[in-house]
Amino acid sequence: MSTGVEVEHGRGDWQTYGDLSNYQQGKYQIKTFNKVSPVGLARFHADQYDVRTGEDEAANAHAILLRSHKLQEDDVPNTVRAIARCGAGTNNIPVPRMTELGIPVFNTPGANANAVKELVLCAMLLGSRKIVDGINHMKDLGSQGLARERVEKDKAMFGGQEIKGKTLAVIGLGHIGAMTARDAEGLGMNVKGYDPGLSVQSAMKLPRDMQLVDSITTAVSGADYISINIPYVKGEGGTHGIIGKDVVSHFSPNAVLMNFARGELVDSDAMKEFLDSGDGKYISDFPEDLLWDHKNTIILPHLGASTEEAEDAAASMAADTIRNYLENGTIKNSVNFPDTNLEDRPKETVRFTVVNKNVPGALAAITDAISSEGLNIVQQINHSRGDIAYNVCDIDTTKHDGVVEFKNVQEKITMVEGVISTRIIYGKAGTGYAKNIEGEYFI
Ligand SMILES: NC(=O)c1ccc[n+]([C@@H]2O[C@H](COP(=O)([O-])OP(=O)(O)OC[C@H]3O[C@@H](n4cnc5c(N)ncnc54)[C@H](O)[C@@H]3O)[C@@H](O)[C@H]2O)c1
Numbered sequence: 001m002s003t004g005v006e007v008e009h010g011r012g013d014w015q016t017y018g019d020l021s022n023y024q025q026g027k028y029q030i031k032t033f034n035k036v037s038p039v040g041l042a043r044f045h046a047d048q049y050d051v052r053t054g055e056d057e058a059a060n061a062h063a064i065l066l067r068s069h070k071l072q073e074d075d076v077p078n079t080v081r082a083i084a085r086c087g088a089g090t091n092n093i094p095v096p097r098m099t100e101l102g103i104p105v106f107n108t109p110g111a112n113a114n115a116v117k118e119l120v121l122c123a124m125l126l127g128s129r130k131i132v133d134g135i136n137h138m139k140d141l142g143s144q145g146l147a148r149e150r151v152e153k154d155k156a157m158f159g160g161q162e163i164k165g166k167t168l169a170v171i172g173l174g175h176i177g178a179m180t181a182r183d184a185e186g187l188g189m190n191v192k193g194y195d196p197g198l199s200v201q202s203a204m205k206l207p208r209d210m211q212l213v214d215s216i217t218t219a220v221s222g223a224d225y226i227s228i229n230i231p232y233v234k235g236e237g238g239t240h241g242i243i244g245k246d247v248v249s250h251f252s253p254n255a256v257l258m259n260f261a262r263g264e265l266v267d268s269d270a271m272k273e274f275l276d277s278g279d280g281k282y283i284s285d286f287p288e289d290l291l292w293d294h295k296n297t298i299i300l301p302h303l304g305a306s307t308e309e310a311e312d313a314a315a316s317m318a319a320d321t322i323r324n325y326l327e328n329g330t331i332k333n334s335v336n337f338p339d340t341n342l343e344d345r346p347k348e349t350v351r352f353t354v355v356n357k358n359v360p361g362a363l364a365a366i367t368d369a370i371s372s373e374g375l376n377i378v379q380q381i382n383h384s385r386g387d388i389a390y391n392v393c394d395i396d397t398t399k400h401d402g403v404v405e406f407k408n409v410q411e412k413i414t415m416v417e418g419v420i421s422t423r424i425i426y427g428k429a430g431t432g433y434a435k436n437i438e439g440e441y442f443i
């Protein structure tokens, strides 16, 4: 990807940060937590990437890929440029802190939605027929040699209902909720849904006859089945315990709540009270202390996204996203950084990116520093989101024979008030990254 011109900049050794013994110059280092699909990891070509799946190998990583691992700040060395969640929920990542550190966090919208939807449909059937009780009963009978003798007689103990004609309420009509609503209608159910942030993309996937309502309580009132498919967000205005006493008080006595989103969305005390008082059911892939062994619950391991297809799709999307960021500076599907996509880098230019606090004057300081070194910006993009701003500039190298002196300009820009990090995306993979850490320059 070189233009033939040598760009003189810091080597990105990060010597300050300890052990370099496993650091291969010239390759991006990818650290994984959890078991990430090898199909996805294969997107990191071995000539440019070194993927580390072992424990204690985070030192000097350039990017992190993970699933549900609860990421701590200590897992994130200063060399890390980006983090990707192979999946939807990013509540296991300290996203606000990563934003402060200038690190984009990505997820993989929709990549595992079909898998979750299928498990929700399965849960609905588990909730309408006594399938689990029946299986356990047959095992008991079998172990006593009575299975064939009692099978017809005992079936009367396990009668159920059909889902056709029943009402399903879907809370959250994103990738999973919209698919669930559509397929439930296909199975002959009446569907209603609630989502104050419904996207156009999701709205287009909703079944034609579904009823959109304007509150959770309206959605759950009179519903036979309820599926919650929203993110878990801590703090004020968040979704912690959103299915609380007030909402549960609107449940029909026999309602089945399916929670394949996050355990913390449901207030366990309120749910237990509801389950104690009638025939309602709770089906989830998140075990909560008060609920996991209740007679009216069916609790699975966290299996929603655990299909081969979903694991491959989520890991592939995460790997492509990280590659696009590391190799081109492009941001897509970030939960804390603005979408940013500059046209392909023109020939004979060098790409330079800056992450800075979204404060007045930073952009001007960056462009001034570049022009004061006699360098010309050919194309540029600057986007912001909340407290963070991101710039990508392509800088002309044609007027420089041999060496373009970029070292000084990078240091100058990195040390501008409010700048967090800068990157020269050129030459050897993994080099050219500089950070302003509390007023000190690291490269
Ligand atoms: N069990 C699993 O393995 C598994 C797998 C994937 C996702 N999930 C969970 O499911 C959640 C949803 O996944 P998705 O892919 O559909 O995400 P998504 O972002 O496509 O959809 C989420 C939807 O919820 C809506 N929403 C947010 N807050 C809401 C509220 N208070 N009330 C109603 N709607 C609200 C949003 O507007 C959005 O449309 C994830 O955040 C994750 O926590 C679990």
Ligand SMILES: O=C(O)[C@H](O)COP(=O)(O)O
Binding pocket: 067, 068, 069, 086, 087, 088, 089, 090, 112, 302, 304, 305, 306
């Ligand atoms: O948010 C998600 O995508 C799911 O909860 C899947 O989690 P997992 O990748 O750990 O199975």
